[in-house]
Amino acid sequence: MIGITGTKQRNQTMSTIEQTLKLTRSEAEDLLFRQAEYLDSRDFNAWLDLFTDDGSYWIPHRPTDTDPETQMSFMFDDVPMMMARCERLLDPRTMGQLPPTRSSHVVSNVQVLGTNGDGELIVRSRFHVTQFRRDTLKFYAGAYTHHLVGSPDAVRIQRQRVDLIDCDGIHDTILQVYL
Template identity: 30%
Template sequence: MTDDRNALFSHQTFARAIELIWREAELLDRRDYRAWLDMWDPKGIYVVPIDPDTTDYASTLNYAFDDQHMRELRVQRMTSGYSASASDAARTVRTVSRFTLSSDIADLVEVKSSQIIIAYKRGVSTIFAADLTHKISMVNGEPRLVEKVIRLINSTEALNAIGFLL
């Protein structure tokens, strides 16, 4: 019976994690960055590495490596109207799928998935594809983002300015 309860707990936890990831995608497409900030654990890290294989984000060059303070500053720039990314922001539609549960220990869940973003700006559509890893805290029953790593499939190539959150 204990194994059945553990399996049910893992299924429910996995489903809640996927719901959080889909909710995050919706908020980012709607440019509801304030609500997106509220999804994060204060100690969480948002990372877009250049090296597709790195795990040492602090010691390597990244497109983004944001703690809470840097996420807040990024959102402030994007919503202020003074930066190019705010005044002429791309419209995005993203699809997140291929979910796999990498780890489910105690109150921390790690989910890997894939993401396709279509960004439309000035009459041009651009596709961004990435492998995602979300670490989600389930402490106190409320899921919170602890880490999000976006591994763009073309991260080592020259990329046009990405004026939105991935």
């Protein structure tokens, strides 16, 4: 089993000096494409390293939702929960992942929207994710919104929001794997 618990230590040296983060669309695409590849190759250690220590991953129930702590969500994970979920996904004794889910992410229409009042760079994109497990293909599509910040060694994801186009549809399974 791959140890995930130690992967976040280098993020603890986040810069205390507020700087405006600037990325070209190409640089933002590279980050999002790398994130997709980490998920598709099940390299969860590298995927977790893309997030700040206090980062979050949210799939809201409705596109108008604004608060993951008071509104329903398909998924709302902070970094400790993301680490626990990834450890479970990699554990060979996890029956819900035998055989493991395989995925293919396609990310497109990347737009660098600028910074918000917190100094986070907002990047919006579209996605299509196909997942395969036990002879069943599942398809997900929607929009990502990434809130990015600079750290001394890289650009990190502070918050990731995943808006599904079928959020108000019937979902017959619980999401176990990140989109």
